[in-house]
Amino acid sequence: MTEPAKSSSVEDVLEDRGKYKYGFKTMIESETFPKGLNEDVIRAISAKKKEPEFMLDFRLKAYRKWLTMKEPKWPNVHYPPVDFQDISYYSAPKPKEKLESMDEVDPELLRTFEKLGIPLDEQKKLANVAVDAVFDSVSVATTHKQKLMEVGIIFCPISEAVQEYPELVEEYLGTVVPVGDNFYAALNSAVFTDGSFVYIPPDTISPMELSTYFRINTEETGQFERTLIVCAENSYVSYLEGCTAPQFDTNQLHAAVVELVTLENAEIKYSTVQNWYAGDPETGKGGIYNFVTKRGKCQGNNSKISWTQVETGSAITWKYPSCILQGDNTQGEFYSVALTNGLMQADTGTKMIHIGENTKSSIISKGISADKSSNSYRGLVKVGPKAKNARNYTQCDSMLVGDKCSAHTFPYIETANNSVQLEHEASTSKISEDQLFYFESRGISRENAIQAVINGFCKEVFKQLPMEFAVEAQKLLALKLEDSVG
Amino acid sequence: MSDVIEALSREAEVAEFHRKFVKDGSVPAFQSINAAGIARFEELGFPHAKHEMYTFVNTHELANTRFQLTQGQADAAFVDANTYPACQKARLVFVDGQYDPALSETSGLPQGVSLVALPEALEKEPGLKSCIEKGIAEENDVFASLNAAFVNAGLLIDFAENTVLETPLLILHIGTASKEPVVHHPRLLLRLGRTAEAKVIHKYVGEGGGYCVNAVQDVLLEDGAGLTLARVQADPADAWHLEKLRVFQKRDSRFTALCGSGGCRMARVHYEIHLQGEGAETNLSNASVLTENDQSHHFVRIHHEVPHTTSHQLFKNVIGGKGRSSVDGTVIVNEGAQLTSSEQLINNLMLSDTAHADNKPNLMIFADDVKCTHGATVGQIDKDQLFYLKTRGLEESLATELLTTSFVESLIREIPFPEVVEDLENLLLGKLEVKRD
Numbered sequence: 001m002t003e004p005a006k007s008s009s010v011e012d013v014l015e016d017r018g019k020y021k022y023g024f025k026t027m028i029e030s031e032t033f034p035k036g037l038n039e040d041v042i043r044a045i046s047a048k049k050k051e052p053e054f055m056l057d058f059r060l061k062a063y064r065k066w067l068t069m070k071e072p073k074w075p076n077v078h079y080p081p082v083d084f085q086d087i088s089y090y091s092a093p094k095p096k097e098k099l100e101s102m103d104e105v106d107p108e109l110l111r112t113f114e115k116l117g118i119p120l121d122e123q124k125k126l127a128n129v130a131v132d133a134v135f136d137s138v139s140v141a142t143t144h145k146q147k148l149m150e151v152g153i154i155f156c157p158i159s160e161a162v163q164e165y166p167e168l169v170e171e172y173l174g175t176v177v178p179v180g181d182n183f184y185a186a187l188n189s190a191v192f193t194d195g196s197f198v199y200i201p202p203d204t205i206s207p208m209e210l211s212t213y214f215r216i217n218t219e220e221t222g223q224f225e226r227t228l229i230v231c232a233e234n235s236y237v238s239y240l241e242g243c244t245a246p247q248f249d250t251n252q253l254h255a256a257v258v259e260l261v262t263l264e265n266a267e268i269k270y271s272t273v274q275n276w277y278a279g280d281p282e283t284g285k286g287g288i289y290n291f292v293t294k295r296g297k298c299q300g301n302n303s304k305i306s307w308t309q310v311e312t313g314s315a316i317t318w319k320y321p322s323c324i325l326q327g328d329n330t331q332g333e334f335y336s337v338a339l340t341n342g343l344m345q346a347d348t349g350t351k352m353i354h355i356g357e358n359t360k361s362s363i364i365s366k367g368i369s370a371d372k373s374s375n376s377y378r379g380l381v382k383v384g385p386k387a388k389n390a391r392n393y394t395q396c397d398s399m400l401v402g403d404k405c406s407a408h409t410f411p412y413i414e415t416a417n418n419s420v421q422l423e424h425e426a427s428t429s430k431i432s433e434d435q436l437f438y439f440e441s442r443g444i445s446r447e448n449a450i451q452a453v454i455n456g457f458c459k460e461v462f463k464q465l466p467m468e469f470a471v472e473a474q475k476l477l478a479l480k481l482e483d484s485v486g
Numbered sequence: 487m488s489d490v491i492e493a494l495s496r497e498a499e500v501a502e503f504h505r506k507f508v509k510d511g512s513v514p515a516f517q518s519i520n521a522a523g524i525a526r527f528e529e530l531g532f533p534h535a536k537h538e539m540y541t542f543v544n545t546h547e548l549a550n551t552r553f554q555l556t557q558g559q560a561d562a563a564f565v566d567a568n569t570y571p572a573c574q575k576a577r578l579v580f581v582d583g584q585y586d587p588a589l590s591e592t593s594g595l596p597q598g599v600s601l602v603a604l605p606e607a608l609e610k611e612p613g614l615k616s617c618i619e620k621g622i623a624e625e626n627d628v629f630a631s632l633n634a635a636f637v638n639a640g641l642l643i644d645f646a647e648n649t650v651l652e653t654p655l656l657i658l659h660i661g662t663a664s665k666e667p668v669v670h671h672p673r674l675l676l677r678l679g680r681t682a683e684a685k686v687i688h689k690y691v692g693e694g695g696g697y698c699v700n701a702v703q704d705v706l707l708e709d710g711a712g713l714t715l716a717r718v719q720a721d722p723a724d725a726w727h728l729e730k731l732r733v734f735q736k737r738d739s740r741f742t743a744l745c746g747s748g749g750c751r752m753a754r755v756h757y758e759i760h761l762q763g764e765g766a767e768t769n770l771s772n773a774s775v776l777t778e779n780d781q782s783h784h785f786v787r788i789h790h791e792v793p794h795t796t797s798h799q800l801f802k803n804v805i806g807g808k809g810r811s812s813v814d815g816t817v818i819v820n821e822g823a824q825l826t827s828s829e830q831l832i833n834n835l836m837l838s839d840t841a842h843a844d845n846k847p848n849l850m851i852f853a854d855d856v857k858c859t860h861g862a863t864v865g866q867i868d869k870d871q872l873f874y875l876k877t878r879g880l881e882e883s884l885a886t887e888l889l890t891t892s893f894v895e896s897l898i899r900e901i902p903f904p905e906v907v908e909d910l911e912n913l914l915l916g917k918l919e920v921k922r923d
Contacts, residue, residue, distance in 0.1 A: 385839065400856075401854065407851045414845075415864045418836035423862075427857075428858040428859070430854045
């Protein structure tokens with residue numbers, strides 16, 4: 001594996017869909033498109049994925065829209081402008097012939113996922129979790145597929161879904177986040193390469209948690225994954241997402257789009273533990289730019305979408321998991337813990353759009369900022385004129401650790417009818433010395449005391465997470481704060 | 487208007503209007519301020535629909551109205567009718583933005599209070615002039631920059647050290663009736679010397695509507711000074727009311743603003759408060775009652791610049807008809823401003839299906855040892871409370887009225903001037919009264 005990296009040109013791909021020249025980057029053989037973005041690159045991605053015509057139209061429409069849009073400047077984050085022509089829009093582990101079993105997955109890759117603690121090995125069946133692992137831009141393995149198919153659940157990479165279930169994809173893709181929704185969503189719609197697709201048929205409770213693990217491995221690539229989850233009538237699914245990336249000096253762009261749709265009486269619970277590489281804590285060099293659009297639509301009456309996120313990584317986070325409460329009696333929930341340390345910047349929150357009658361939403365957001373980081377909560381609660389009896393409860397608390405960090409809150413509350421009940425409260429404070437003194441007087445070290453206080457601060461959010469994730473999230477917080485306190 | 491003018495942007499049109507204004511003879515002492523104001527205006531431009539400072543305020547109609555600068559005459563009887571008995575001997579009257587000494591009465595003011603025309607004051611004190619000029623150069627509110635561009639009269643109200651004003655000073659702004667839309671640019675500078683204490687009442691009224699008052703006020707509080715300000719916004723329903731209040735507070739100074747707003751076609755008040763000395767304290771409260779097409783918007787920025795400063799904010803809005811209310815308030819705690827304590831609460835009571843309430847209580851915090859909270863609620867009259875009153879034999883309409891009025895009354899009653907309390911109760915609670923046979 002000493003051969004220098006070569007990349008296949010776009011023209012080659014367009015000319016010859018079968019043969020590619022592969023270069024080696026890190027330990028994994030991967031195939032990367034040259035940097036740059038134009039219509040040919042998009043056609044090449046589409047051709048490479050052997051996509052039907054409607055997908056190419058979808059991508060080109062998004063790309064043309066993207067060209068007319070400007071990068072958003074309103075978030076409370078600062079970073080040098082991203083050169084979108086200096087990014088490679090496709091990178092994948094070298095494709096082998098169709099993978100039949102886990103044995104054929106590159107052992108190096110398996111070791112990576114093992115290191116990350118992801119139970120890809122079906123033999124072990126460690127946890128009752130079905131995993132779809134996405135490496136750079138391509139889904140490499142999906143586990144427990146058979147078992148899920150028995151109850152009719154479709155859980156597969158979205159590139160596969162486009163070919164095998166085009167009617168489902170065509171019906172729902174872009175209905176929650178339209179191609180021109182925002183700058184990064186448009187970019188994602190144009191160039192996304194993979195992601196997960198989930199379809200839960202009517203009257204089905206998913207027998208296990210579904211999970212995706214994302215990893216960006218190659219330097220100077222962008223990861224643009226797309227997730228689409230459709231939950232039909234009277235169904236339920238809980239979905240977990242985890243993210244990591246290795247350490248590089250350059251910034252990597254991650255612009256994902258997640259769309260959720262619930263039909264009548266359906267419920268989706270979506271949990272994320274995000275731990276992308278955050279850059280060097282001293283110099284701020286490197287790290288992931290996490291510009292993500294996540295949105296769910298409660299389309300059918302009585303349906304529910306719940307977002308839980310634990311954000312501990314990324315140099316810059318820009319993400320607002322939202323709920324469009326369209327059906328009557330629908331519910332939206334948002335639970336978030338966002339931790340920033342080093343020189344990280346986060347501008348995150350949610351949007352709850354009440355459209356239907358008797359809709360309810362609740363928002364619990366906990367921000368912790370340490371070192372020299374900046375942590376902002378930005379949330380919108382909007383009640384339309386027809387959303388009779390809408391209810392919202394919002395609580396956003398910030399905790400500051402150290403005197404160089406900052407915490408901001410930007411809630412937008414817009415109401416346009418008189419039957420609503422909205423409550424919003426927020427507070428900002430540091431860890432109380434009294435609490436720490438109490439712990440210390442009982443012989444508990446200051447560091448452990450701070451951890452205990454912070455875990456208590458985040459408890460309302462952690463208890464929403466599936467158990468394994470909750471444990472991971474707690475450990476992650478402790479690890480991240482190790483050098484910041486004490 | 488000719489086609490050529492139509493083709494110009496509104497900003498260019500205003501700049502052209504300004505050149506004419508300067509040519510027709512602006513006050514020489516104001517020339518540099520006028521020039522700085524228009525330069526800042528041209529940099530800022532009218533806000534576009536998604537401007538962060540005007541998220542909830544539609545300024546399109548305002549920006550596209552072609553206002554004139556004309557001067558009317560106020561009726562002495564109207565002035566008297568709007569003067570509170572306690573302020574008979576201490577009232578300053580501004581008619582269409584211009585200070586009118588003939589209608590004013592200053593015999594009740596103590597020795598330490600001096601009134602100086604703004605141009606004179608600026609000439610005498612270069613320090614004051616540079617402070618005002620800096621404020622204009624850094625202005626972030628486009629309408630306040632227009633005030634600077636067109637201001638031709640203003641007043642410095644100077645309270646010398648240790649002056650104590652026992653009876654409140656009334657500052658009455660009167661808009662006269664006019665057939666075409668006119669705009670007024672009153673500008674005031676209030677300065678309180680060390681440990682001076684003052685009580686000031688601001689009242690905005692109109693003999694007729696259709697005008698736009700675009701006021702700017704700077705308040706400088708020296709160490710230990712205390713200012714209690716009551717504001718009564720009672721402009722006619724078809725007037726525009728824009729106001730910018732900039733406050734600089736030194737050590738241990740206190741600023742208290744207690745306001746009542748009846749709204750109008752568009753009322754927007756912009757508070758910019760700088761707490762620059764340790765122990766400085768700010769209290770801000772406002773009660774709004776909006777019906778029909780009334781609008782009342784508040785935009786607040788409180789800068790905690792040094793350690794140990796305090797701010798409290800309380801907004802209560804009752805919104806009926808097609809009323810629109812917004813509160814966009816930000817508390818900024820600078821790096822190193824430890825031991826800051828800040829509270830903000832916004833309560834909205836919605837009375838109709840077509841009412842609109844927008845709130846944006848923001849916090850921007852760069853220090854860790856602080857206590858900052860904010861809260862916002864939107865709701866209706868509590869059904870249990872209503873039921874309780876009905877079981878006691880009250881008619882539903884009366885019970886509703888009682889609960890609605892008590893929502894804002896608690897705030898109005900806080901005002902330490904009984905005459906203002908009575909006036910606001912008539913003005914605001916009168917709007918909520920149920921018509922009975």
